[in-house]
Amino acid sequence: MASLARRLALSSAAVALAAAPALAQEILLNPSFETPGPGFVLFQNWGQFNNVFADDNIEVPAQNGSRSVKMFGQFIPGGQSDNGVYQMVNVTAGTDYVLSCHTYTPSGDAIQPFVTVPAAYGHLPLLIIDFKNSGGTTISSAQTNAFEPGIDPTDTWVFKSMTATAPAGAVQAQVTLLLIQFDLAPGALFWDNVSMTEDDTPPGPCNAADLAEPYGVLNFFDVQAFLQLFSAGCH
Ligand SMILES: [Ca+2]
Structure with missing residues (x-):
């Protein structure tokens, strides 16, 4: 016995x-975008492309600290505009990772639901992780809707989360906060307080x-x- x-x-x-x-260790650097980058880099540790701006409690109250990321599209008639920030981190194959973010769209400048009929129009805000091998090639990806226009509430921070497993061969991952705009859909999306931790349940x-x-x-x-x-x- x-x-x-x-x-x-x-x-x-x-x-x-x-x-x-135990409190999970944050993997992302500058996850609340509080530290400005050098020169034209808006946020230390983050790369950026196209229409990305810093908002210092001017247009919206930051979800955490005093600075958030503002994105909107490039207004390409009939076209697609990709706007975002990204960061590379080291990962361990076989480990589960929890990614989360907060997003906000103001009612006076709300992003629009994505439709395909009669033509592509609206926004797709995505939280993305791309797992990469030692050669830098993406070997698997996971993504979730970071905000659902027309469904999620405006004028408040919305929390989104997902879990993804680093596949065999993965040594790094790129985390991307992406706002895709189709056609001339009006609206801006703000991001703050993102997180990536090992799922160590x-x-x-x-x-x-x-x-x-x-x-x-x-x-x-x-x-x-x-x-x-x-x-x-x-x-
Ligand atoms: Ca912040």
Whole structure:
């Protein structure tokens, strides 16, 4: 019965760990865009392309600190305009990463829902991660809508989050905050307080019946452990 007691003690320890996870380490540098970059670089550690600006609590209140990122399109008649900021980070293959961001569109200058009929029009705001191998080639990508025009509320910060797994061979990832504008759709989108952390949820029993290793799988060993507990009077 000693081994059963040990199993139960290990099980309790795993539950305690799950209840009080360590604060996840932020991987992105300058994730709140508070530090200006040198020269024409608006935000230290971030690259940028096309219509990207810094807003210092002038047009909207920053979600965090006093500075946020403003984007809008280039107003190409009948065309597509990609505007964004990006940062490269190191990653570990096989690790799950949690990415999140906050976005805001003002009611007086709201971005427009994307439609394809009669022609492409509107905005697609995307939070993107591209995993790259040692040669710099993108080997997998994940993305989520960073704001849904016409659905998400205006005049308030909206939080979006996703989880992505670094595939075998991945050594770096590019995180991109992208606003795609089609045609002459009016509107501006603000970004602030982005985050990328390892999803370090500790492995543990998936439920009360998952009594034995390997955890996460309800298998013969759990049934065996249950039967042993049952015969020991633990029911
Ligand atoms: Ca900020």
